[in-house]
Amino acid sequence: MERLPDLDPADPRPIHQQIAARVREAIESGVLQPGDRVPGENLLMTRYAVSRWTAREALALLANSGLITKVPKVGTFVRDQRRLQRKPRRYRRQRGTAEFATEARAAGLHPDIEADSRVVEAAEDIAARLEIPAGTEVMRTEYRFLADGRPIQLATSFEPFDLTRDTPIERPEEGPLAGTGVITRMDSIGVEITRVAEEVSTRLPSPGETEALRVPSGVPVFCIHRTFSTDQRPVEIADIVIPGDRYALTYEFRVTEDDDPVTL
Amino acid sequence: MERLPDLDPADPRPIHQQIAARVREAIESGVLQPGDRVPGENLLMTRYAVSRWTAREALALLANSGLITKVPKVGTFVRDQRRLQRKPRRYRRQRGTAEFATEARAAGLHPDIEADSRVVEAAEDIAARLEIPAGTEVMRTEYRFLADGRPIQLATSFEPFDLTRDTPIERPEEGPLAGTGVITRMDSIGVEITRVAEEVSTRLPSPGETEALRVPSGVPVFCIHRTFSTDQRPVEIADIVIPGDRYALTYEFRVTEDDDPVTL
């Protein structure tokens, strides 16, 4: 019945770590395939003659490292580790469609975008990133990106309101240019975006993000701070949160001489 | 003595989650500052009249989300959430020094690099990324990057051995060009690198990485697959592992017309 090997009495590690190692080896060697049921708490208790806590802790180790998923009242299963999607990050003019929708369709998924815009006063950190005084009016837009109905990306963008006030693109996701992307929209009011900067960090999701993105426990998220700028000033910043298990971010450059900047 | 508020009997959440929420609020509100001691298991047991397990689970929740650090036999402390270092990613010729050493010195740290090179036969995945047949000889180099003696970055690089065999740069970290970076080294044998691609993913560290990088539990790592190419072919690939709590990756582009690629 049980494929898991015995423990090694000479192993100095705690028992729960040894049990976790046995299960891990079974997964990494392919004995247990993604989606397979992992021996549960009861099974581990009897198999290794340990208490509930020890078995539970062993599984917790694996769940926290993202190797397995616990489904309450159903069982524990090997997680699928594949990264299904890519996020090529290039920025071009005249795109005609926003990044996300293009990517999703390329992956055969039906994209959907929910957006909620309102004018707010810029907080300290937002103001600093937009290089405007704190308290200045900005248009803040919260996005939820859905693929086949599942939320897959969150973003909050800020645009200085003095730029877009009383223009057709006052609200990013309304009007004729909805869904075309920042560069196209800004172009339409004569604002030429020439630079993009992204700062990528990673962390475990907050409880709110766990819920909104439905990420399994133990899966980190990417957090991207993106800035679109003209030659003069930043004109849009966005904070983007992406599940780390479903995306890889790709960046490409061309190497140039000396102090000349990079290109692809 | 205790600043933590009482629990709400009407709260439907499990007790350990409620306790974790109280501690979390104390940290996020600034009552507990980074480095401060967090109420330990014994204190939580008496404060909320719960068992050891409940108190422990509450702290485990916070530790797994990276908010606190448990130090065995010493106590539990609020983790410093600041990202101390940046990793500007630009690639230029004639750099003279490898990326890492420059970055570290800029941050006032003493850099140190350990490297171990050997010739191996390329496995399937490595061969595919280098666009060579599997089994071809490659020079594989394992790096450990230290800052002030602490390991802070791991990398494994692969170079097709037919390129560098019997040249002064056969082993990347030996000879006169040690520490100068791939672009400079390849230049010296007439191989002109013109493109760089990075694919960034994130995950929780493997047990080995946890140990090698000494990352606290609950901290994800960046995993970067980097490819240096000439106009003809890939000439170096590297898998880089970086603690996610100490680095942010920055990428900058210049926006270009239509199908023209990106630049900074």
Next chain:
DNA sequence: TAGTGGTCTAGACCACAAT
């Protein structure tokens, strides 16, 4: 020596899913 977190036992009750 007192206090900490690490590890572990041996129980218990629960709601829910699968059957």
Next chain:
DNA sequence: TTGTGGTCTAGACCACTAC
């Protein structure tokens, strides 16, 4: 109905740190 994981109690021994 059975089995699952979720939650929780009430103990225990340990090694190590701080004092």
